[in-house]
Amino acid sequence: MTLQIAVLASGTGSNVSAILDASEEGRLDARVRIILSNKSDAPVLEKARKRDIPVWSRSHRDFVSREEFDKAMLTVIRNAGADTVVLAGYTLLLSSMFIQAFPGRILNIHPSLLPSFPGVRGGGDALAYGARITGVTVHFVDEVMDNGPVIIQAAAPINSSDTLENLMPRIHSLEYRIYPQALQWLAQDRLRISGRRVTLLPDKRPHASSASQGQSLLGPWLVSPSLETF
Numbered sequence: 526m527t528l529q530i531a532v533l534a535s536g537t538g539s540n541v542s543a544i545l546d547a548s549e550e551g552r553l554d555a556r557v558r559i560i561l562s563n564k565s566d567a568p569v570l571e572k573a574r575k576r577d578i579p580v581w582s583r584s585h586r587d588f589v590s591r592e593e594f595d596k597a598m599l600t601v602i603r604n605a606g607a608d609t610v611v612l613a614g615y616t617l618l619l620s621s622m623f624i625q626a627f628p629g630r631i632l633n634i635h636p637s638l639l640p641s642f643p644g645v646r647g648g649g650d651a652l653a654y655g656a657r658i659t660g661v662t663v664h665f666v667d668e669v670m671d672n673g674p675v676i677i678q679a680a681a682p683i684n685s686s687d688t689l690e691n692l693m694p695r696i697h698s699l700e701y702r703i704y705p706q707a708l709q710w711l712a713q714d715r716l717r718i719s720g721r722r723v724t725l726l727p728d729k730r731p732h733a734s735s736a737s738q739g740q741s742l743l744g745p746w747l748v749s750p751s752l753e754t755f
């Protein structure tokens with residue numbers, strides 16, 4: 526069923542662009558109904574306006590508590606007709622009240638192989654640590670930052686000569702593939718959560734490309750479960 530998406534974002538919005546492109550090109554069965562940000566100058570808002578996506582932007586500091594801020598977002602999201610929440614570089618933790626309002630329907634992307642290097646600098650922290658393999662994770666959201674059940678991960682090698690400037694574009698290019706893929710699986714109702722584990726059900730449509738026939742190796746990158754259409 527077509528996902529009705531509300532995006533929460535605080536930054537550049539390049540993942541939002543990838544999701545919008547995938548949806549416009551018919552690879553992702555989703556419609557972005559609204560983009561919300563806690564930062565009024567976030568470049569993602571300009572990107573949204575250029576594509577005629579409604580935006581909502583308020584600082585959480587204007588509210589008496591974070592729960593009140595989240596309640597305001599919840600009302601906006603419901604009024605926009607969204608049923609799925611996509612975090613794309615959103616810098617605030619969500620309250621339990623908000624998370625419980627969308628059971629199994631809030632996703633996040635993080636630029637490391639969780640549980641390694643959670644937080645706001647996942648890519649840079651992996652590089653500074655000296656890790657030789659890092660990557661990207663898409664996961665369901667729970668009350669703890671960068672913690673919920675993992676849907677898909679993609680691994681990428683770190684070369685000894687890498688800097689943040691050349692590592693992050695490689696990380697981002699993986700993000701732009703695995704986030705729309707995870708959302709497409711959600712749209713197809715093929716994800717099942719049991720405790721910390723997420724199962725991807727087979728695609729029952731005739732002529733579907735099954736995960737086992739999809740791409741698990743993209744050059745030096747390993748992706749699990751395998752990509753299908755992305």
Ligand code: GAR
Pocket residue numbers: 534535536537538539540541569613614615634635636643644645646647671697700
């Ligand atoms: C992305 O790299 C995403 O993985 C990261 O923020 C960036 C947003 O970029 N998220 C986190 O670090 C979550 N802890 P974008 O605004 O260009 O999509």
